[in-house]
Amino acid sequence: MSSVKVKLKTDKDRQQILVPTIALRGLVVFPNNVVHFEVGRPRSIAAIEWAMENSTNVFLVAQKDMDVENPTSKDLYAYGVMAEVKQILKVSDDLVKVLVEGKYRAKLEKIQTDADFLQAAIQPAPVRGVRPADAPRAEALVRSIRDAFEEYLALNPRLPKDVIYNILSSESPTFLAEYVPSNLLFKYADKQKIMNENSTLARLEALLTVFTKETKVLSIEKEIQDKVGEQMDKNQRDYFLREQMRAISEELDEEDDSRSEAENYKKRIAKIDLPEEAREKLLKETDRLYKMQGSSQEASVIRTYLDTCLDLPWNVLTPENIDIAKAQTILDKEHYGLKKVKERILEILAVRKLSSEVHSQIICLVGPPGVGKTSIATSIAKCLGRKYARMSLGGVRDEAEIRGHRRTYIGAMPGKIISAINTSKSSNPLILLDEVDKLASDFRGDPAAALLEALDPEQNSTFKDLYLDIPFDLSKVLFITTANSTDTIPRPLLDRMDVIELPSYTRLEKFQIAKRHLLPKQLRLTGLKGRVRITDSALTALIDGYTQEAGVRSLERVITEVLRKCAKTIAAAEEEQSITISARNLEELIGPVRVKPNFSNKTNAVGIANGLAWTSIGGELLPIEVQVIENGSGALELTGSLGEVMKESAKLAITFAKVHAKEYGLDQIDFKKIDIHIHAPEGAIPKDGPSAGITLATALISALSGRAVRSDVAMTGEITLHGTVLPIGGLREKTMAAYREKMTTVLVPKDNMPDLYDVDDTVKEALSFIPVSDLQQVLKINLLPSAQA
Known part of the structure; x- marks a missing residue:
């Protein structure tokens, strides 16, 4: 084999000769140093043999990753050393020992891998020496390196004497920069950093950095070894003493x-x-x-x-038998309505039935109070045939409530999760984490953060309660959480949950729930089954006149109140009698109607617009009033516990009115000579959010122009400075409020129209939804002509 000349394109288009190359693993060779190493790869052995046969030098360069078997140019460092092969010793067919001497530093320009061995085009890269101006700094670095070497030597005294002598006796910066990294056990990556430096001064600085780091690591290692040695001595002493005590006890025939x-x-x-x-x-x-x-x-x-x-129920599993038809029957029997919620639950159960890999899926049931979140979780446990345990997290402030107390404390006990596992006597129960949005945090820790490990499918297979201090597998537990709102749930915790939203009940759904579930249950509990009959009209009257809620909890209390009155009458009578309750005699039993009509625009009034608001217990009608006071000073008065965002919306509405004054006949108004008062009724209740923007603007333009606002229209939407209507949240709850208040039309931001998919079918049938994209469109629909006003 002979050396092959190839023409490589460079800036001067000069000829370069390819030289045999060896990629070193975990080794960096420096010039003017003799090194021996072993070669095992066939291509490296071929390069050594060819260099010996042809009496040529070989290029030695370190590879970045020692695991790469066939390195290419991207796997090699840029700088290596040209070395003379002094001696080779063939140990076996696949192992050769080599003795080389580094000659000069070189830079790798290009490498070819298509021959029997690596061939590289190189460029000599001499290191810049110490300039006269840098001589004092070089001397300071040499002294610092010798001092650092003495500290290193104190921690690692097993160095050859000739190496110690050569380093301590030399004052040559060039010699130290090449001899020290070549003869000390530094990491090859650190050695390569020194090799890459182009000046002796920079090499000395890099070498001093490596010395400092190695000395620190060795000192820490020595401290650890000393501590381990002391601990071993103490353990041996304790062992001997205990054995002596045991022997003495046996000799004295003491039984404990x-x-x-x-x-x-x-x-x-x-x-x-x-x-x-x-x-x-x-x-x-x-x-x-x-x-x-x-x-x-x-x-x-x-x-x-x-x-x-x-x-604890270690490996005690409750057999899971998922029957989709049976689950459908259970859900329909125990819960009326909630069609989409039931579909989601059945989909989850179907996936669990088909795939055994689905384990730690966390379901979060979100909805207003009283809509059946807890009872849905109980029904899911029945569908799965699992044991059921419930944890209430409302107001929990101490992290130890979740993860337990360490046994060093007096009265330590496991956390709520392990206690629930123990109560259920199964390692795969359904655990309900109730009111997860009511968690709090203080100086005792953050319980929500403690829940992250328990609810994370990637790590809850080794959940460690602080009291147990041993891992317990929670991956087979089905966690279901409930919340009224996701706003207060920390984002990392919410990210681990599959959220299912439960909507507010419609009037029809409340009637059916009361008739099918609440009334029979309370008749049984009060002992009035077969003695009292509540008519459909009475139930409807109770829903409309005595309760105002998203769920049915208050409705159940009112039904119980009616039945208690009946029980008193029946118990006092001498003869057994039956009572029928209709809407007409409700007032005699429990008093007048309790739900007062909400203030709203009911008569096409001027300066009053019906907005919609979202609350944690469902949607509400939010009317906005505006009055204009003449002979004023241009002041703006905002009342009704409005937040900063609503105040900004009011200012946007005024700006819009000023800009579009001519379009709405407001060009004769001098805004500097009038006062504007904006009010949101029920002033004791704080209100905020951008979704009242179009309501504020409508009421304001109405008050300024004298044109009345339609009373059958409710609206929601955020506005920009130019009158564009932006999307909002909570559309489902807001439309439910419009339906409850008997509106006929709802103005919805155009971008929110896809959200109508989640709106109840009964609401969609009762209301007309109009998409709006700008404020002018809103005003055109809302404001009646001046003649009608």
């Missing part, structure tokens, strides 16, 4: 109850299929109990701990 207890615990541990880490921990505690007096306080603590751990 703790020994028999410890043996019993060991038998219980052997019977349970525990993870290895848990088994070792419990056996260690058993050994501690064996060596203690049975009456000691510590022995009592250990017994309590062992009982708690061994009572």
